[in-house]
Amino acid sequence: MTTTVPTSAAAVPVGPGLSMFDPLFIGIDEFGQPVYLDVIYRNILIAGEPGGGKSGLVNNICGHGALSDNTRLVLLDAKLVELGPWRDIADAFIGPDIDEAISVLRRLLIVATNRYTWLLANRRRKLVPGDGMSVIVTIIDELAMFSTVLGTKQQQEEFAALLRGLVSLGRACGMPVVAATQRPSWDIIPASLRDLFGYRAAFRCTSLNSSNIILGQGWAEQGYTASDISPTNQGAAYLLAEGGVPRRIKAAYLTDNDIYSIADYAAWIRRPTTGVPAGSRTDWEIAA
Amino acid sequence: MSKSSPRRFGGKSTGTVTVIEAKVHRSSARNAKMAFILTAVIVGLLAAVVAASYWHPIVALIVGALIGVPTGAAAWLLVRVWPVLRLLWWWTPETFLGVGLLTCWVQLANHTPTVVTLLVVALLVGVPAVIRPVRRQVIAWTWCLIVRHRLRVCFAQFIIANQSGSLPLILWSRPTPVGERVWVYLRPGLSAKDLEGRLDKIAVTCHASTVLIERASENNAAYLRFDIKRREVLTATVGSPLVDVIDPAAPVSASPLTVPTALDLPDIDAPTITLPTQGKPATKKPATSANGSKPAASPSSDTDDVSDWI
Numbered sequence A: 001m002t003t004t005v006p007t008s009a010a011a012v013p014v015g016p017g018l019s020m021f022d023p024l025f026i027g028i029d030e031f032g033q034p035v036y037l038d039v040i041y042r043n044i045l046i047a048g049e050p051g052g053g054k055s056g057l058v059n060n061i062c063g064h065g066a067l068s069d070n071t072r073l074v075l076l077d078a079k080l081v082e083l084g085p086w087r088d089i090a091d092a093f094i095g096p097d098i099d100e101a102i103s104v105l106r107r108l109l110i111v112a113t114n115r116y117t118w119l120l121a122n123r124r125r126k127l128v129p130g131d132g133m134s135v136i137v138t139i140i141d142e143l144a145m146f147s148t149v150l151g152t153k154q155q156q157e158e159f160a161a162l163l164r165g166l167v168s169l170g171r172a173c174g175m176p177v178v179a180a181t182q183r184p185s186w187d188i189i190p191a192s193l194r195d196l197f198g199y200r201a202a203f204r205c206t207s208l209n210s211s212n213i214i215l216g217q218g219w220a221e222q223g224y225t226a227s228d229i230s231p232t233n234q235g236a237a238y239l240l241a242e243g244g245v246p247r248r249i250k251a252a253y254l255t256d257n258d259i260y261s262i263a264d265y266a267a268w269i270r271r272p273t274t275g276v277p278a279g280s281r282t283d284w285e286i287a288a
Numbered sequence B: 001m002s003k004s005s006p007r008r009f010g011g012k013s014t015g016t017v018t019v020i021e022a023k024v025h026r027s028s029a030r031n032a033k034m035a036f037i038l039t040a041v042i043v044g045l046l047a048a049v050v051a052a053s054y055w056h057p058i059v060a061l062i063v064g065a066l067i068g069v070p071t072g073a074a075a076w077l078l079v080r081v082w083p084v085l086r087l088l089w090w091w092t093p094e095t096f097l098g099v100g101l102l103t104c105w106v107q108l109a110n111h112t113p114t115v116v117t118l119l120v121v122a123l124l125v126g127v128p129a130v131i132r133p134v135r136r137q138v139i140a141w142t143w144c145l146i147v148r149h150r151l152r153v154c155f156a157q158f159i160i161a162n163q164s165g166s167l168p169l170i171l172w173s174r175p176t177p178v179g180e181r182v183w184v185y186l187r188p189g190l191s192a193k194d195l196e197g198r199l200d201k202i203a204v205t206c207h208a209s210t211v212l213i214e215r216a217s218e219n220n221a222a223y224l225r226f227d228i229k230r231r232e233v234l235t236a237t238v239g240s241p242l243v244d245v246i247d248p249a250a251p252v253s254a255s256p257l258t259v260p261t262a263l264d265l266p267d268i269d270a271p272t273i274t275l276p277t278q279g280k281p282a283t284k285k286p287a288t289s290a291n292g293s294k295p296a297a298s299p300s301s302d303t304d305d306v307s308d309w310i
């Protein structure tokens, strides 16, 4: 079910009829205009210094996903508290456990491959809303924990390789990835993984270099640097999405209370649909 | 923008006030000469050719010269006064504004008693000064006027353009919530890349915080847009519309968690401090206990998934 693009923040159509194919409200820009993302066909990398507001943005996306029709959430959060409120409605909620993270990524990759086979059989190249297939949003907060801290070196590499596979395959089959980390330099996540994320959100950084790492080489020289964001202005970021030029935005903020109310409501409205195991089971059975 | 000539070649005429910079002046003189010769020769020859079909060739030549020389002189004059014309163009909005205001004032003063005049002026000045949005608009547009001149100062003072010293055309400007946006048409000798290295200096000259340059046209690299930023507007907290559509009366769904009791450093023995093993029971437990306590669907799909995988 799709709705038309709303004109103002006040008129954003949300509720049970929401879909991941709808533009996702994430905040306002410097002209006071609402900023929307279409996460569905893109992957977004969110980075910035600690306390910059990354998890705030991640929770916005998560909230939209939670209230969306036919959407599955796969949440990986090494910090537990940022995505923890959504654990009851998530298909998988993984804390600081790299084994589980790897296993869920493997499953997601199999689903992706199967979906492409299905698309091939249907003589198509891309999933569209009418397909009735669920959108599986993978949201990872504190990506660096999985790629550098938890598990053995080998596991970390496997995690990064699987994630790279999912990021590169997921785009056209309705399996977008949202990842947040503090500094996505090559020693934290491989450059080959970083460069696959189409959209970037750079929250405050301490140096031009860090900002360049997030947004891409050369933007700081042109004046687009997240180091000019005031440290007290949490939630302000440069968003590199449609248009090709970074835009200064302020992310919408959900308080803890808001997050839990939305999560409760989402669990409540999801009850009848996900309560029928048949529907959800077939999707996974097609996949497996 | 008259200024005394500080240049070496202006030294002879110390004390005189030059309106046009020496470099521009010299190149303008050279250009004017070229314009005179070219126009005079071309127009003269054309006129002579046309005249030759009516009169004797020698007469035609004289007629051609008679037509060519004044036309060349006109071209010379145009090129010569061009810098002044450009200067007038730069100050057009201010000139019109000034003339308009002065005319209004004189008309008002002539047609009304002094008290009424002062009252009207007080109202016209006071009301915008008191009403905040109006005052803001006035200040924003004033900045638009100022910033065009500041940008021109940038180009004239430290952005070396080309040999003839021609400056980019500074087109219109308009206020934005963060500052101003000015459209500029570059002349040969400059590119957006050249300007990018000097953004900080431009910001200083414009009394702004930062300046960004973007291409205003996909097809024309000379047409640029300067975004001058002097205010941070993104400081307020933005609410999410998701909050407005949910029903706050929805039942609480949080599954109970087994909270670890070892919450202080001494509670944890040296060998067991690895983070993953600490986190595992805290995360895995809720899913299973939720299944036990609640018939809610999502936790059950979680189990589906796990069993599918195993």
Ligand SMILES: Nc1ncnc2c1ncn2[C@@H]1O[C@H](COP(=O)(O)OP(=O)(O)OP(=O)(O)O)[C@@H](O)[C@H]1O
Pocket: A048, A049, A050, A051, A052, A053, A054, A055, A056, A057, A182, A203, A234, A235, A236, A250, A251, A252, A253, B237, B238
């Ligand atoms: N959009 C926002 N508007 C206003 N305040 C915000 C916004 N986003 C975050 N904040 C404030 O900043 C604090 C830190 O935000 P958040 O936890 O999202 O940072 P983070 O970047 O995820 O940090 P970390 O790297 O430590 O995870 C929040 O507790 C909140 O007070």
Ligand SMILES: [Mg+2]
Pocket: A054, A055, A082, A141
């Ligand atoms: Mg965080």
